[in-house]
Amino acid sequence: MTRQHWTLDDIPWQGIRHDTVAQTEGYFYLVASASLMESATDLYTENLIDYFYGDEEVTSWLEKYWLPEELQHGEALRRYVQVAWPEFDWEPARQRFVEEFKPYCDISLEPTRSQEMASRCVVETGTASYYRTLSRASPEPVLAMLTRHIAEDEVRHYKHFYRYFRKYRDVESPRRTAILPALWRRLRMTGGDDSFIAVKHVYSARYPGEPFDIGVYRRVRRECRQLVREHFPHEMSVRMLLKPLGLGPRTQRLTLPVIGAIARLVVP
Ligand SMILES: [Fe+2]
Numbered sequence: 017m018t019r020q021h022w023t024l025d026d027i028p029w030q031g032i033r034h035d036t037v038a039q040t041e042g043y044f045y046l047v048a049s050a051s052l053m054e055s056a057t058d059l060y061t062e063n064l065i066d067y068f069y070g071d072e073e074v075t076s077w078l079e080k081y082w083l084p085e086e087l088q089h090g091e092a093l094r095r096y097v098q099v100a101w102p103e104f105d106w107e108p109a110r111q112r113f114v115e116e117f118k119p120y121c122d123i124s125l126e127p128t129r130s131q132e133m134a135s136r137c138v139v140e141t142g143t144a145s146y147y148r149t150l151s152r153a154s155p156e157p158v159l160a161m162l163t164r165h166i167a168e169d170e171v172r173h174y175k176h177f178y179r180y181f182r183k184y185r186d187v188e189s190p191r192r193t194a195i196l197p198a199l200w201r202r203l204r205m206t207g208g209d210d211s212f213i214a215v216k217h218v219y220s221a222r223y224p225g226e227p228f229d230i231g232v233y234r235r236v237r238r239e240c241r242q243l244v245r246e247h248f249p250h251e252m253s254v255r256m257l258l259k260p261l262g263l264g265p266r267t268q269r270l271t272l273p274v275i276g277a278i279a280r281l282v283v284p
């Protein structure tokens with residue numbers, strides 16, 4: 017039996033104000049591209065669940081809690097997009113996104129389970145930071161509320177993955193030098209292919225026939241970044257990113273500026 021912390025019925029959709037974020041193109045890209053990525057979670061879930069075959073605790077949590085919650089994020093963001101930007105044709109954009117994104121989904125697992133858990137911690141750090149940023153930045157109360165709920169889910173996901181990371185770390189005892197590349201690889205992917213492909217299909221649906229390349233992508237990202245940048249929860253992100261490395265407080269302080277710079281990549 018699944019137990020969600022909130023449902024779509026908890027969101028006052030009729031209360032969405034159209035005079036704030038709906039008028040700002042940057043918010044459209046931030047919310048619409050997230051809705052595409054979240055709604056495609058089931059694409060890369062199967063190989064993740066297969067990878068932990070035999071560990072009932074992990075696989076049943078992934079199936080019963082994590083996946084339904086991620087899909088609900090997609091559902092809720094989709095609904096927000098459809099109310100705030102009704103002219104955006106969501107379903108065809110999603111189909112085109114899925115078609116292009118699918119080949120990237122099978123190849124991204126880490127060589128060991130502890131490294132994969134560390135890598136999942138990075139993903140949840142990225143999403144938690146993204147939605148925390150949006151909820152702080154949004155001048156529109158319903159978007160702020162929705163993204164706050166999502167951010168809380170992502171932090172909870174992180175806590176689960178971190179607990180499983182520790183479980184496998186104790187069994188596999190990987191060296192810290194094996195965890196770092198896993199974190200780095202995943203961090204590099206965040207804001208990489210998936211984000212490029214999502215923004216591309218949001219843009220192409222909005223401006224049919226207009227060419228989309230890396231230059232356009234950078235321009236859109238710059239626009240989004242300017243909008244929300246000052247709300248990025250640096251401290252939270254850094255803490256979440258460093259935790260799997262198990263660094264002492266002194267080393268952590270030394271690496272803060274470096275990781276802080278990296279963390280800024282997480283949110284467009
Ligand atoms: Fe999510």
Ligand SMILES: [Fe+2]
Nearest residue numbers: 140143170173
């Ligand atoms: Fe999540």
